[in-house]
Amino acid sequence: xxxxxxxxxxxxxxxxxxxxxxxxxxxxxxxxxxxxxxxxxxxxx
Amino acid sequence: xxxxxxxxxxxxxxxxxxxxxxxxxxxxxxxxxxxxxxxxxxxxxxxxxxxxxxxxxxxxxxxxxxxxxxxxxxxxxxxxxxxxxxxxxxxxxxxxxxxxxxxxxxxxxxxxxxxxxxxxxxxxxxxxxxxxxxxxxxxxxxxxxxxxxxxxxxxxxxxxxxxxxxxxxxxxxxxxxxxxxxxxxxxxxxxxxxxxxxxxxxxxxxxxxxxxxxxxxxxxxxxxxxxxxxxxxxxxxxxxxxxxxxxxxxxxxxxxxxxxxxxxxxxxxxxxxxxxxxxxxxxxxxxxxxxxxxxxxxxxxxxxxxxxxxxxxxxxxxxxxxxxxxxxxxxxxxxxxxxxxxxxxxxxxxxxxxxxxxxxxxxxxxxxxxxxxxxxxxxxxxxxxxxxxxxxxxxxxxxxxxxxx
Numbered sequence: 001x002x003x004x005x006x007x008x009x010x011x012x013x014x015x016x017x018x019x020x021x022x023x024x025x026x027x028x029x030x031x032x033x034x035x036x037x038x039x040x041x042x043x044x045x
Numbered sequence: 046x047x048x049x050x051x052x053x054x055x056x057x058x059x060x061x062x063x064x065x066x067x068x069x070x071x072x073x074x075x076x077x078x079x080x081x082x083x084x085x086x087x088x089x090x091x092x093x094x095x096x097x098x099x100x101x102x103x104x105x106x107x108x109x110x111x112x113x114x115x116x117x118x119x120x121x122x123x124x125x126x127x128x129x130x131x132x133x134x135x136x137x138x139x140x141x142x143x144x145x146x147x148x149x150x151x152x153x154x155x156x157x158x159x160x161x162x163x164x165x166x167x168x169x170x171x172x173x174x175x176x177x178x179x180x181x182x183x184x185x186x187x188x189x190x191x192x193x194x195x196x197x198x199x200x201x202x203x204x205x206x207x208x209x210x211x212x213x214x215x216x217x218x219x220x221x222x223x224x225x226x227x228x229x230x231x232x233x234x235x236x237x238x239x240x241x242x243x244x245x246x247x248x249x250x251x252x253x254x255x256x257x258x259x260x261x262x263x264x265x266x267x268x269x270x271x272x273x274x275x276x277x278x279x280x281x282x283x284x285x286x287x288x289x290x291x292x293x294x295x296x297x298x299x300x301x302x303x304x305x306x307x308x309x310x311x312x313x314x315x316x317x318x319x320x321x322x323x324x325x326x327x328x329x330x331x332x333x334x335x336x337x338x339x340x341x342x343x344x345x346x347x348x349x350x351x352x353x354x355x356x357x358x359x360x361x362x363x364x365x366x367x368x369x370x371x372x373x374x375x376x377x378x379x380x381x382x383x384x385x386x387x388x389x390x391x392x393x394x395x396x397x398x399x400x401x402x403x404x405x406x407x408x409x410x411x412x413x414x415x416x417x418x419x420x421x422x423x424x425x426x427x428x429x430x431x432x433x434x435x436x437x438x439x440x441x442x443x444x445x446x447x448x449x450x
Contacts (some may be wrong), residue, residue: 003360011360017429 051411054367055250055402056199056227056345061296062252062405068299069254072292080289081280091291098298102259105301106225106244107235114260114281115294119226122245122260123150125285126222129271130191130243131158134220138188142219144168144176145387147195151224155193164188172389173337174203178213185217192221196228196244200384200400201336202345204228211240220269225261226250230304231312231342236261242269248293252405253300257293260285311405316343318412319403323348325416329423331436335385335398344403347385349394352433352442353426358399361422366415369400393432393442 003011020027052060072094080095082088096110103110116122131141143155145167155165166184168176176194185192192214197204207223214221222243228234229244230251236244247258262284263269270284277286323346326332331351350358355370381395399419403412427433435442 008360011357014429019434 047408047410047414049365051366051415053401053403053407053411053415054369055404055407056202056400057369057402058249058255059252059404060406061249061254062300062303064303065253065296065299069292069296072295076291078291080291081278091289094291094295095289098294101298101302101305105234105305106229106246106261107237108261109264111282112236112261112264114262114284115289115297116245116258116260116285117256117290118249118258119148119224119245119247120150121285122247122258123148123224124154125271125274126243126245126260126262127151127154127191127193128158128274129284130220130222130269131163132272133270134190138190140164140166140186140188141191141193142166142168142181142184142189143193144170144195146170146174146198146200146384147193148199148224148226151193151195170387173340174198174201174335174384174388175205175337175340176210178206178209181210182213182217185213185219189217189219192219193223194221195224195226196234197225197232197342198336198384199227200382201347201388202227202342202402203336204232204340204342206340207239207241214242215240220267227342227345230301230308231344233308236263242267243271248297248300251300251304254293254296257290257297259297307405312343315403315405315407318407318409319344319346319401322346322401322403322412322416326350326419329420332423333394335388335390335394346401347398348401349385349390349398350423351394351397352430352436353397353423355397355399357426358397358419358422361425362418366418369402370398391443 022029072091076087076090076094078087078091080088080091082091099110099113103113116125127141131139139162141155141158141163143151143165159165168180168184170176181192192210194205194207194210196207211221220242221240223241225234225244225246227250229246241261242263244261245258249255262271273284273286275286280286280289323334326348327334329350333349333351335347335349359368359370381392382398385395385398432442
């Protein structure tokens, strides 16, 4: 079973990946998902 | 010159040796006879070829040619060996002892036997993948007729203490069946020195063709019999009906002969490459070898890279390197390997494992390429892995409770 082009593209060119500064005032931290989406959300406004 | 893709999934199947193909070719077009045709030269030629192959196969495992029953492969051998003994020795008892890390062909056969009224004990393995001999002996009861323990494991390559297991079986008058699929042709296996009563193995794991294998059934001390699982013409001394796969059997014989001659040298060379691969990959942080490194096949290494996921890891290079995460039989599902879980590995390590299976055709260049590609992929994935980040921040991941949502 081969992977679709879309999956391979996301794998090779990861999107929306990175780490926000957890010390910043407008960055919140939470654990989501099973297992392992470690998310820091910064409100856009 | 390095040729891509590289094949390192030799526990799933091996490429055929060209010498094997050469031996088989005449038996497709010129000598196509049925080995059971007794009254013309076509049949005689085929029978002669089968007899010769039977000798080659028997010689590799130190058996008598009459003790070799040709089958379609190891799955059939596992079924015939275990179900055949269960039915044949029903008057003696109905209890079988096996282990949780056996191949599905053994485990599911045992489950089938349980459904039909048999009793099966599944021994747990120790963290190194080996069974505890004391536990084995303690599990034997008056109704025990068979111990079914594999020679070497397909996922982690650990080699069971077959001689010691056999000594226990003999002491209690219990038969010993072993699935020799991964071991035969790779390490010395001798049914008499090892005290094996029945053994299933197959050609395609030792550079032979797919679709042909054998079940060794001891004829002396003790004389073992199995009940046939297929009805028909009574081939193979009544134990396995069905026209013999003559070209396949000829190839199987040739593959055994080559293994017999080359095993020692091959395994020296291959284990050197395997050790190098393992040493280099263990230089990565949080990389672990699964199963015993001491009692292990020379061509296998199963390594976990913590905090990255096996399938994701494979995606990084599976266009160029053929490898398995878990075993080929179970990797279609996202369940972690039951063998790794049986070693006591948590889901995180079980999910992040790769199985390397080298062959006599593996080259140093391929190993160098593999080391580089895997190291790079592990580092790249960890760089964006939230689990890795938490680990680096000193958070103990095992203390986190993951709730379903």
